[in-house]
Amino acid sequence: MDSMEFNEQPLTYAEAVEQVSKFERMYKITSEEFFASLDKGTSGVDVHPDDLYEWRSYFAFKSDLDARLATALREESGEPIQEVVYSQNPGIHARTKVQAVQAANNNLALAA
């Protein structure tokens, strides 16, 4: 087999996220919404086929990496990953449901 040059720069998670964000901004729709509507045949967004390929590709790899990261964190912590709930009020930190329950319990203990 003859020698052959490849451009083998790894695709990073950060790049996948950036590319997905770029397409979401460009077409003004979230990836989840867009691909769900595309599969159902209800999408009204006209996306160039090359953009469509790239967007789908980056989104799929991002989703793969998200899933693996979540699994790794879950295995490390021994607890399921909690969705972080963002407060709409300034000065109140974002926290997971578990953290919220713990905080409420602490407040009750302090009040008692």
Next chain:
Amino acid sequence: MDYDEYKNFVRGVKKDYGKSLGIGWLVPSLRPVYDVASKQECIGWRLKWAGPFVADENYVCVREDWAGTPGAYIRRYFSYHYGPYHRLEGLEDAKWKAVVVRIDARSYNGRGFHIHDGRKDRRIHQDELSSPDLSQSGMVDFIERVTEVRKGQSVTDAFELRFK
């Protein structure tokens, strides 16, 4: 097929479907994706590879995404394109404006894979065809059929499209 085997496959395509067909393959963009947690495990890769014909300003561009599943890597998405180009620079990233034939592994309106025959807006969906099964299209098969198109066959004949 793992990442190294895939590289060997691409080398083989260049060797067998390169100069002999008048295709001047450019450097393939073959980008592995590694697990963010382990940083070692290859969870898939993306290929974008353009091959302009020496004789005229037409080119083949193949794109494949492979993803790791338990036990094997599978081809997740692909797109094979043949048509005219305007300039060689960045050819694998150029958005196509004209097409002779193109197979897209993308479902539009839930109608399965499709093949473009001569025009961007002329999509023949899988549900219009009794054969071939477009999801089983391969890079080598596509290149071989493109050479038949270049010899003067219609896309329908070269790709053996059988309509329902």
